[in-house]
Amino acid sequence: MRQITILxxxxxxxxxxxxxxxxxxxxxxxxxxxxxxxAKTAILVSQSILEANWTRLDSLLDDNFVYRxxxxxxxxxxxxxxxxxxxxxxxxxxxYLDNTVEEGDMVSIRFVSKAVNTGKxxxxxxxxxxxxxxxxFMRKIKNGKVMEEWQTTDLLGxxxxxxxxxxxxxxVFVGGFNMKPKLPDRLPNDFLNIGGxxxxxxxxxxxxxxxxxxxxxxxxxxxxxxxx
Amino acid sequence: MEKQDVKKTALAVSLAIMDGNWKxxxxxxxxxxxxxGDGFxxxxxxxxxxxxxxxxxxSNxxxxxxxxxxxxxxASVQFISTAVNTGSFMGAxxxxxxxxxxxxxxxxxxNGKVMREWQTTDLLGxxxxxxFRAILGYALFxxxxxxxxxxxxxxx
Numbered sequence: 061m062r063q064i065t066i067l068x069x070x071x072x073x074x075x076x077x078x079x080x081x082x083x084x085x086x087x088x089x090x091x092x093x094x095x096x097x098x099a100k101t102a103i104l105v106s107q108s109i110l111e112a113n114w115t116r117l118d119s120l121l122d123d124n125f126v127y128r129x130x131x132x133x134x135x136x137x138x139x140x141x142x143x144x145x146x147x148x149x150x151x152x153x154x155x156y157l158d159n160t161v162e163e164g165d166m167v168s169i170r171f172v173s174k175a176v177n178t179g180k181x182x183x184x185x186x187x188x189x190x191x192x193x194x195x196x197f198m199r200k201i202k203n204g205k206v207m208e209e210w211q212t213t214d215l216l217g218x219x220x221x222x223x224x225x226x227x228x229x230x231x232v233f234v235g236g237f238n239m240k241p242k243l244p245d246r247l248p249n250d251f252l253n254i255g256g257x258x259x260x261x262x263x264x265x266x267x268x269x270x271x272x273x274x275x276x277x278x279x280x281x282x283x284x285x286x287x288x
Numbered sequence: 289m290e291k292q293d294v295k296k297t298a299l300a301v302s303l304a305i306m307d308g309n310w311k312x313x314x315x316x317x318x319x320x321x322x323x324x325g326d327g328f329x330x331x332x333x334x335x336x337x338x339x340x341x342x343x344x345x346x347s348n349x350x351x352x353x354x355x356x357x358x359x360x361x362x363a364s365v366q367f368i369s370t371a372v373n374t375g376s377f378m379g380a381x382x383x384x385x386x387x388x389x390x391x392x393x394x395x396x397x398x399n400g401k402v403m404r405e406w407q408t409t410d411l412l413g414x415x416x417x418x419x420f421r422a423i424l425g426y427a428l429f430x431x432x433x434x435x436x437x438x439x440x441x442x443x444x
Contacts, residue, residue, distance in 0.1 A: 130410055130412065131410060159362065159364075159394055159406070162357065163357040163359055166355060194406075195408050196408050198355055198357070212392050212408040212410050213408060214408050215410075215412045217327040
């Protein structure tokens with residue numbers, strides 16, 4: 061076991077590459093016939109995540125919202141917490157919505173996301189690699205709120221891009237010991253928002269982001285303890 | 289094409305795979321058919337070859353489609369497949385386990401033929417069900433040693 065852990069650490073260390081410059085996250089809707097309110101609501105969820113606009117994301121999801129994807133089932137707060145964790149771990153976010161299929165109260169979108177992994181995510185340390193993540197989701201919408209979401213992401217392809225180390229970690233800890241990564245807590249709506257939006261956070265270096273996240277989480281835990 | 293025809297053609301591809309009806313599958317796919325999914329890009333013959341490998345590695349294959357959306361010439365389908373892994377597949381040996389595979393695909397249908405398909409499958413979930421040795425094997429050979437999976441070959 062010790063040998064595997066050391067080997068994994070060395071592989072991850074070797075896989076670290078230089079990070080490119082930072083810029084604001086952007087979303088592009090391609091080849092879309094998505095002009096209805098239903099499709100617009102579905103797309104706005106992705107846009108809110110990209111913009112780290114947690115207040116708007118909260119207003120778009122029904123209180124009984126359920127997410128089912130890639131082996132997880134999330135409630136509304138778990139979903140927002142997961143997206144907050146994901147958004148903080150990746151920089152230079154670009155999301156392309158390549159195909160939109162809409163029928164009744166359901167919208168399905170095929171997406172390609174591109175980002176640089178600059179922070180810890182789902183238990184795996186940052187690799188600073190450029191990643192391309194492919195996936196398809198379906199969102200069910202009623203009265204302007206998203207009620208349900210199903211998603212499959214090419215996680216295996218993503219882990220392959222991250223490097224063998226992440227697959228090793230997954231195989232040993234999740235597969236071997238049946239350990240599930242801890243579900244992230246939902247953080248307040250100002251998370252990643254400095255001066256009202258995420259622009260300042262996006263412009264930070266990886267080191268500055270790490271410092272911001274550490275301080276934010278520490279302050280949040282302190283506030284929580286004070287309230288209890 | 290009518291909405292019902294797009295839906296029927298898109299689902300007929302899955303039914304042909306489930307039945308191992310390669311002749312029907314051949315007729316449903318356009319000659320220039322392209323598949324993009326889970327890190328692979330396949331031509332028509334490679335796609336059929338991949339499905340033949342998959343069908344021979346799994347017994348009692350069943351598929352359900354909880355959500356099917358059709359818009360213009362595109363169908364987006366959520367599927368859940370159940371099967372028993374009785375043969376070697378993608379380099380992993382068989383384990384006799386019952387597997388539940390979740391995924392989604394989009395198919396473009398024109399003049400009764402499927403022109404394109406994109407798919408994402410919860411492959412990580414599948415590997416977790418097969419066992420951690422499968423992931424460890426994948427990490428070692430495919431990722432670390434850069435061993436490429438052989439391109440699937442159409443058998444007949």
